[in-house]
Amino acid sequence: MDATTAPQFGPPQGEQELAAAEDIVCQAFAMPPEEGPAWRKRIEAGGAQLRVLREGGSVAATVAHFSMGQWFGGRSVPLVGIAGVGVAPARRGQGTGTRLMQTCLRELRAQGVPLAGLYPATQPLYRRVGFEQAGSRHEIRVQLSGLDFQERSLSLRPIQEADLPAIHDVYRRHAQRQQGWLDRGTYIWNRVLRPRGEPTAYGYLVEGHAGVEGYLYLSRRVAPHGLRQELSLSDLVALTPAAGRRLLSFIGDHRSLADEVVWRGGAADPLLFLLREQTYQVKHLFTWMLRVLDVPAALQARGYLAGLSGALHLEVDDDLFPENRGRFVLEVENGEAEVRPGGDGDMKLHVRTLAPLYSGFLSPAALQAAGVLEADDVSLRTATALFSGPPPAMPDMY
Structure with missing residues (x-):
C-alpha cells in the first residue's frame, strides 16, 4: 500500500513514510537527523504506537501513544500517554496539528480509552481538542551537606535483574497512595532504567525482614564547575520511614564526591520533611494536561x-x-x-x-x-x- 492509497491516519507505511515521520520529529524536537531511527526504536521497544497524518499525499504530522494507567483516589485509571507530536514545517499554521489530535483522540475513544495525557509544548493546540492542566512536575534539589543521616538498620545493595518484580511491586504500592502518579508500563520503566540524556542509572534497594522497602536509581555526572559530581535520581521510592532515612543516608554518603542530588516529583515530598534544615530547593518544571475522553x-x-x-x-x-x-x-x-x-x-x-x-x-x-x-x-x-x-x-x- 503506498501513501496515496493508505488511510489518512494510521501507522507509517513503508520506509519512506517512516523516514518522513522521523524527520518531522527531529525537526519538531530539535534533534540531530541521525537520532530519528533511534527515537523510533526506543518508543517501539516501550510498546508505543506511532501514527502519521497524511495530507496532500504525504506525511504531514506524527504522533505516538502508549497505554498505561494513572492513579487517582487509590485506583489505576487506564490512560494513554501522548508523545512525539510533530507537524512538518511546510504544514504549520494550517490547522494540521488540530486535525492530527482530533483524529488521534477519536481513535483512542473508539478503543474505549477513558483518559489521555501529555506534557504540552504549547497549550492552545491541546486546549482546542479538550485537554487542560491537571497536575505538576517539580525538580527537588537537595544539598548533600544537609543529609546528615546515619540510618543503617536496613541493608542496602545493588539491584539485580531478579529484583525487578519486587521493585515494580514497591513502586506500585507507593504510587497507589499518590495522586496522579503513573501506573507504569514498559515505556516508562525503560526511561527510569535508561534516563534520556543521563549516564547509566545504577539501582540500589533497601530491605528488611519483610522484604524490599525502598529503592533508587542513580546517575552520576560531572558538575559544571569542575571535578565535583551531581547526583541525579530517575526514581526514588520509600515505603517506610526507615527506608527513607536509609536511602537519604546512602545519598549523603556521597558528600566527598558530590554537592547536590536532584530528583523529580511533587512540591510536598515527604522525604524533605525528614531533613533537619531547609537545605533544598523545589522548582516547578512542567504542568501536565489531561483529556477526559x-x-x-x-x-x-x-x-x-x-x-x-x-x-x-x-x-x-x-x-x-x-x-x-x-x-x-x-x-x-x-x-x-x-x-x-x-x-x-x-x-x-x-x-x-x-x-x-x-x-x-x-x-x-x-x-x-x-x-x-x-x-x-x-x-x-x-x-x-x-x-x-x-x-x-x-x-x-x-
Missing part, C-alpha cells in the same frame, strides 16, 4: 475516599465528542462510584474544566473563581469532598 467511564473508574458518599449532578459540554455532552449524575457510596445519564445539571462545566476537577489540581471554588465552572453552594461542597486529596504530581516524563 469518556466522561462516565472516567468518573466511574476513579477512586474516591472510603466512607464518603454523595451525589453530584453535572452538565458537561464537549466540542469533539457528542457522547460526552449532556447531564450525568455521579453517585458515590462508601467510595464506590456509579454514573448514570440525566439529573439536574447543577454543576455546569466544559470537558476541559473536568480535567483539573477530576485530578484535584484545582478546587471547585478555584475553577468557579476562574469563570470556567457554574454551581450552587451544595454542589460546590459535594464536589470539594468527592475530589479532595493530595496535589496531583508526576515524577515521570513521557
Whole structure:
C-alpha cells in the first residue's frame, strides 16, 4: 500500500513514510537527523504506537501513544500517554496539528480509552481538542551537606535483574497512595532504567525482614564547575520511614564526591520533611494536561475516599465528542462510584474544566473563581469532598 492509497491516519507505511515521520520529529524536537531511527526504536521497544497524518499525499504530522494507567483516589485509571507530536514545517499554521489530535483522540475513544495525557509544548493546540492542566512536575534539589543521616538498620545493595518484580511491586504500592502518579508500563520503566540524556542509572534497594522497602536509581555526572559530581535520581521510592532515612543516608554518603542530588516529583515530598534544615530547593518544571475522553467511564473508574458518599449532578459540554455532552449524575457510596445519564445539571462545566476537577489540581471554588465552572453552594461542597486529596504530581516524563 503506498501513501496515496493508505488511510489518512494510521501507522507509517513503508520506509519512506517512516523516514518522513522521523524527520518531522527531529525537526519538531530539535534533534540531530541521525537520532530519528533511534527515537523510533526506543518508543517501539516501550510498546508505543506511532501514527502519521497524511495530507496532500504525504506525511504531514506524527504522533505516538502508549497505554498505561494513572492513579487517582487509590485506583489505576487506564490512560494513554501522548508523545512525539510533530507537524512538518511546510504544514504549520494550517490547522494540521488540530486535525492530527482530533483524529488521534477519536481513535483512542473508539478503543474505549477513558483518559489521555501529555506534557504540552504549547497549550492552545491541546486546549482546542479538550485537554487542560491537571497536575505538576517539580525538580527537588537537595544539598548533600544537609543529609546528615546515619540510618543503617536496613541493608542496602545493588539491584539485580531478579529484583525487578519486587521493585515494580514497591513502586506500585507507593504510587497507589499518590495522586496522579503513573501506573507504569514498559515505556516508562525503560526511561527510569535508561534516563534520556543521563549516564547509566545504577539501582540500589533497601530491605528488611519483610522484604524490599525502598529503592533508587542513580546517575552520576560531572558538575559544571569542575571535578565535583551531581547526583541525579530517575526514581526514588520509600515505603517506610526507615527506608527513607536509609536511602537519604546512602545519598549523603556521597558528600566527598558530590554537592547536590536532584530528583523529580511533587512540591510536598515527604522525604524533605525528614531533613533537619531547609537545605533544598523545589522548582516547578512542567504542568501536565489531561483529556477526559469518556466522561462516565472516567468518573466511574476513579477512586474516591472510603466512607464518603454523595451525589453530584453535572452538565458537561464537549466540542469533539457528542457522547460526552449532556447531564450525568455521579453517585458515590462508601467510595464506590456509579454514573448514570440525566439529573439536574447543577454543576455546569466544559470537558476541559473536568480535567483539573477530576485530578484535584484545582478546587471547585478555584475553577468557579476562574469563570470556567457554574454551581450552587451544595454542589460546590459535594464536589470539594468527592475530589479532595493530595496535589496531583508526576515524577515521570513521557
